[in-house]
Amino acid sequence: NAGVMQNPRHLVRRRGQEARLRCSPMKGHSHVYWYRQLPEEGLKFMVYLQKENIIDESGMPKERFSAEFPKEGPSILRIQQVVRGDSAAYFCASSPRPSNEKLFFGSGTQLSVL
Amino acid sequence: GQQVMQIPQYQHVQEGEDFTTYCNSSTTLSNIQWYKQRPGGHPVFLIQLVKSGEVKKQKRLTFQFGEAKKNSSLHITATQTTDVGTYFCAANTGTASKLTFGTGTRLQVTL
Numbered sequence: 001n002a003g004v005m006q007n008p009r010h011l012v013r014r015r016g017q018e019a020r021l022r023c024s025p026m027k028g029h030s031h032v033y034w035y036r037q038l039p040e041e042g043l044k045f046m047v048y049l050q051k052e053n054i055i056d057e058s059g060m061p062k063e064r065f066s067a068e069f070p071k072e073g074p075s076i077l078r079i080q081q082v083v084r085g086d087s088a089a090y091f092c093a094s095s096p097r098p099s100n101e102k103l104f105f106g107s108g109t110q111l112s113v114l
Numbered sequence: 115g116q117q118v119m120q121i122p123q124y125q126h127v128q129e130g131e132d133f134t135t136y137c138n139s140s141t142t143l144s145n146i147q148w149y150k151q152r153p154g155g156h157p158v159f160l161i162q163l164v165k166s167g168e169v170k171k172q173k174r175l176t177f178q179f180g181e182a183k184k185n186s187s188l189h190i191t192a193t194q195t196t197d198v199g200t201y202f203c204a205a206n207t208g209t210a211s212k213l214t215f216g217t218g219t220r221l222q223v224t225l
Contacts, residue, residue, distance in 0.1 A: 042202065043157065043215040056212050091156055102159040103213060104146060
């Protein structure tokens with residue numbers, strides 16, 4: 001039973017490019033959460049999705065950031081026109097039920113913007 | 115919005131010493147979870163506390179949920195180098211859809 005799979009593990013982009021981060025939740029999990037972590041800091045909630053629906057995007061910047069979790073395929077976090085301040089580790093987590101259950105985290109994607 | 119604060123931010127202990135991290139919320143929590151993140155790794159779930167005054171143990175780790183359900187603590191007895199990492203508490207209220215993580219306590223253990 002594979003865990004939460006994130007790819008790529010490392011992503012390098014130049015300012016102005018687009019970054020696409022993918023997350024496949026654990027089998028049987030339909031709830032996906034994205035968190036951002038800056039070096040030596042905590043985990044900041046970005047967005048919570050169920051299949052085909054965004055449930056809570058209160059932590060996601062209004063501009064340049066978007067997320068989806070289609071019926072088929074992984075969840076995607078998209079960052080358009082990246083800036084240096086977007087450099088961070090982005091973690092995806094999944095759960096079989098809403099978030100009063102424990103979360104299973106992926107290994108994260110380290111985004112570096114040059 | 116709901117904030118969850120942890121203290122201390124960082125602690126350095128000698129192997130064999132005890133360690134405690136505290137988590138405080140301004141609002142009453144429906145439950146609280148604890149996670150550990152090793153350096154360079156991802157958060158891993160440790161435990162969930164639900165009841166007022168609840169105490170749970172996992173080997174050398176003792177977790178406690180306050181009577182008012184506004185604070186929690188994690189105590190490690192006789193630390194080992196394998197305990198190195200950052201410990202996060204996380205919580206949501208009964209109606210919140212997201213898990214809010216505390217600021218974390220980074221533990222360093224040396225021989």
